[in-house]
Amino acid sequence: MIVELGHFALVLALSVAVIQSTLPMWGAWRRDARMMAVGEPAAVIQLLLVGFAFAALTYAFVVSDFSLSVVTANSHTDKPMLYKISGVWGNHEGSLLLWVLILAVYGAAVARFGSNLPDTLKARVISVQGMIGVAFLLFMLFTSNPFWRMDVPPMNGQDLNPLLQDPGLAFHPPFLYLGYVGLSMAFSFAVAALIEGRVDAAWARWVRPWTLAAWVFLTIGIALGSWWAYYELGWGGFWFWDPVENASFMPWLLSAALLHSAIVVEKRESLKAWTILLAIMAFGFSLIGTFIVRSGVITSVHAFANDPERGVFILMILGVFTGGALLLFMLRASAMEAKGLFAVVSRESALIANNILLAVSAFVVFIGTIWPLAAEMLLGRTMSVGEPFFNAAFTPFFVALALILPLGAMLAWKRADASRNLRSLWGAALLAVALGGLAFAMQTGRSALGPVGAALGAWVVFGALTDIWSRTGRGAVAVRLARLTRLPRADWGKMTAHSGLGITVFAVAAMNAWKVEDIRIVQIGDTFPLGRYEVTLNAVNEVQGPNYVSTMADMTVMRDGAQVAQLFPEKRIYPVAGMPTTEAAIDYGFLRDIYLVIGDPQKDGGWAVRSYVEPFANWLWGGAILMALGGFLSLSDRRYRVAAGARKVAAVGVPAE
């Protein structure tokens, strides 16, 4: 009964979404306040209905209602409760419902909290958001209905893919979707502004928090996924340039570009056309990501295996929304004329360089991802594009971005004195080179990757610190320290996010350059060296878990005679899903992780063991957390969003507007 109500709520949500997407838009056209006012309750009702449908599906998973085909295919009575709930979005249909739910959350949020928006703009934004809702509700009801009943319900389910039964992965999709779908807000604002025929500083100020929020959620979602891959897949890797990873990375790069270019629109009324284009493309790439994950056209380790009918439907959604928006973009070119002029050396130029590099990076990821598909369709060649290509083709652009970041972040608006800024960055540059040299001296005969990564990361981090310190102006250190605490949160957000990027750059280079790997057969009781550590295999036991059987090794890690850690790497078999998984045992440390994996028993009685020392692994997640934190700090700065940065321009002697 509850399931039927959920299904019914979904159909009702569709009809409400149709009203939400038409009446306010028409009302904004006719300047009819009553029709425009329909948008707000419609968006809220749509949220309530989709929310009810989601709750109904969650209920079906919790009580293991195997008359639903989705529950049968992805759940089991023995599964722990957390994974019964995360199983709701651990499959195509349920995750699509989560997608639509989050879409409705954003729609309702702008309806409830968008009271500072002009009526017509607000009505149009809600309406465009409603249109996206209509498209995805249709998609769900016609091709991927989560409420489909089985003719003959089975006694028990087929269990969720054991790899997905993991706390990290339980929360990875919701964050990722908050990010993906959050970009729909940037899109809706862009389309609404184009229909309105007005793109100005106020528009940028409204759209920036939504983009920033989406970017923060994407950052968290990607980091969670990467962390999960690191500890769950048992290869010690964290990023594989898999099409599905790329699908989330492209919107991340573009939304990072968007939130920087929106600053230029907000403060200088320049870059309008480009910002609108980015807003359209960022959401377009979210949709392309959805297509890649759900169509099954591009093979990937973790795509939802799917049928082409769904792919065609998503392509149609992609075509209608991005195609329509781009058409509107061309028709409204006059609305986007730039106002603020700027010199070659200025913050504006630096942000343009940032945008070009981020957009080119995203494009490289995109072409690498679709090249196998394009080559097969156009050239009849079956090809692969993988990690070595992306490492070679993507990295240079990102290195260039990190190189210009500290200087660009400090340049003044309109017309900057680069040599003056460079002088204050001397210290940062010197520290970076010194740290790179130190890394080079400490490593033994390996590639330049580690030292270069250390120097680059340090340059970005110390550059960010120099930047915030320079904001305190001149005077005694104590006075400047006092000023530091009074700086707006946005300044702190910028510093935190940029430092996070620097730390991430360093950690990526360090993990690639300095990882120690060891693969060998170990007899029970034997000890083997791993870098500066000694590892002993004490025992291997069979352990019964709630819905799996585990082969658990007991290993001790020693250094200079002292015990560092006792670790229990596991190999699990999930009998229902008929699938083995590895559970690496990791001793997390500040400077390194020790990462142990137990393999198969050997004929002569020993066990295959794979072990790693992963240097600075925690810095990678730490860097991502800092980036997200920086975003949150900026979001919490209301003053920054309301009053533009005239103060900063005045500080370097250029008249404020």
Added chain:
Amino acid sequence: MKRLVVMLALLASPALAVQPDEILPDPALEARAREISRDIRCPVCQGESIDDSVAPISRDLRIIIRERLVAGDSDAEVVDYIVARYGEFVLFNPRPEGSNLILWLAGPALLLAGLGIAVATQRRQVATPEVELSDSDEARLREILKG
């Protein structure tokens, strides 16, 4: 049930792609073998390299690579040997030749185009004032015009 579990346990362990018995005694040769196998795609998997894959064919390929290296082949010869048998599909790093040049040059080309457009746009806006003015006058004028 117990027997089924034991059978599954013996089937495959996803974590150990490179098995200890495959590893060459010479660390330099082994390092080259690992380097090569990271760039070769497992022909039957979904986007895994033979270095990561547990499929039997990946194990065969890893052993072939090591045999060729022991026989004295250069890295390029080993890769050619595998491509000749399994086609360019197994190359994760498409060779920068022929139509693949599009793939490799797309990024740099877009960068140049982007820079070109940015410079052209910048020139156009700076060229707008018709009279030559000193920098400070120009800045002041802009302020006044905008004010």
